[in-house]
Amino acid sequence: MAPNTGSAGHKYRRIAADLQAAIDRGEYGPGDRLPGENVLAERYNVAVMTARQALHLLRSQGIAESRRGAGFYVQSWRPIRRRGITRLARDQWGSGKSIWEADENRALDVDQLRIERTTAPPRIAEVLEIEPGEALTRSRRYLLDGRPVLLAVSWFDNGLVDGTPIAVPDTGPGGVYARLADLGRAPVRFNESIRAQLPTEEEAERLKMPPERAVLRIVRTAFDADGKAVEINAMVADSAAYILDYEFDA
C-alpha cells in the first residue's frame, strides 16, 4: 500500500506469491504450518524482515493466520458461499425464513442493530422517490462464529414503514421483505451491484479486518410489482469471508 519500497518490496511480494501458489496447488492445506521467516529468508536469500513481510501480506489478505509464538498457518476458515438469487426467492422469505439461511446453512448472528430516522444521500432519496429527510435506516452487523463478516444498512421510505415491524428491532418471520409484502409492497425484482474497494477506517474497525484488504460493496435495490424501489440495502462484506454466487438461466 505504501509507495514502491524498491527491490525488497518486490521480493516480499514474490515470496508471498510463491507461497500462495503452493497453497493453491494443495501443497499446504487448511491449517497447515507455512515455512517460518528464517527458512524463507535463507531459501530466498533475503533479510528476515523481508520474509516476515511476505507472511504478513498473506495474513492481511486472509490467506494465512498467525498463532502467537508458533508461526503462520494456512487459513482454515471456510468462506461463506452467498447464493445471490436463491436466497432472495419469495419461497425463502415468504415462508418465514431469514435470507441468509440459504447460504450453505451457516447461521449468522446480528449485532450493532440500530434503527433511525435519518437524512438520505441525494442518490438514495431519488431512487426511493422520497424527500431526503423522509428516510428510515436499519443498520446491523453480521457475525459468523463470532467473527464480523458483513455490515448492512437498509434504507426505507419512513412514510411507508413508520409504525410497522420494519421500524422495530424484531421484524418477525421472513424479515423486512415479508413485512413489505404485508403492506402490499412485496418485492418482486432485485438488482445487486458489486464493487471491490478498500474499506474505510470505520468499516475496517467494525469488520475487524486489516485496512489493506478489499471489501465487496454490494448495493441491493428491491422493486415492487409497480417497479417502485421499496428498499436499498448497502452492504460491505469482508472479501476474505465471502464468495458471491449467482445462478440463472440463459
Next chain:
Amino acid sequence: MAPNTGSAGHKYRRIAADLQAAIDRGEYGPGDRLPGENVLAERYNVAVMTARQALHLLRSQGIAESRRGAGFYVQSWRPIRRRGITRLARDQWGSGKSIWEADENRALDVDQLRIERTTAPPRIAEVLEIEPGEALTRSRRYLLDGRPVLLAVSWFDNGLVDGTPIAVPDTGPGGVYARLADLGRAPVRFNESIRAQLPTEEEAERLKMPPERAVLRIVRTAFDADGKAVEINAMVADSAAYILDYEFDA
C-alpha cells in the same frame, strides 16, 4: 501492504480517507485537481512524504490519477457496468452479438488471444467430466480504450470442440455459446461465482495495474440442457474498472 508502519502509516490512510469522502460527497468531481502534497502536509501537519503516500494510495486504488509534474486528479474514467444476467441471455448470443455488447454499449477490444491444448487442474477436469489432458483453452485479454480491464481463460472438452470454430481464433457471430448451440450443446444455465483478491504478479502486469489493488475473480460455468458443464470461464477483472450487476426476480 507492508506491515504496520506506525503512526505515519495511520496518518496517510486518514488523509486518503478524507479525500475519498470529499470525492464521494461530490466536492471534487471526475477530472478535478486534488490538493497537492504541500497543501495537504500543511493542512494535516505531517511530512510531505506522508501526504504523498496518501495521494499514491488513492492512485493505486484507481480513485486518482497523476499527471507528470501537474499533481493528482480525480479519476475521470467511468467503470464498466457489466450486466451479469442480461448479457448471457440467449437473445444476446443467439442473435450473433458479443456478450459484452450488453454492457452499456462500450466496445471492448481483444488481444493476447491464445488457443491451446493443455492440462486442466483437477477441479476443472472434474466439473467438465474430462481427463485432465483432454482440455482446450481460449485465453484472451480485453481492453477498453486501450486500457486492459479483464483477463479470461475459457476451458472446454477438447473432444467436443476440436475441429470446430471454437478451436480457432474467430468463432463467428455470437461467439462460443452460439457455436456450442450449433453442436447441440447450447448453454441453458449459468453459474457465476465472485471473489475479490489481490492479483498475482503476472495478472497485475497483464492488466497494467498496481499489485496492491484487488481484482474481481469471476468463475462462470455454463451448463447445457442435460446439466452438463460445457465451459468454465475463469476471469480476472481490474476492480477499478468494473461494477458487476445482477438483476433477477424474487
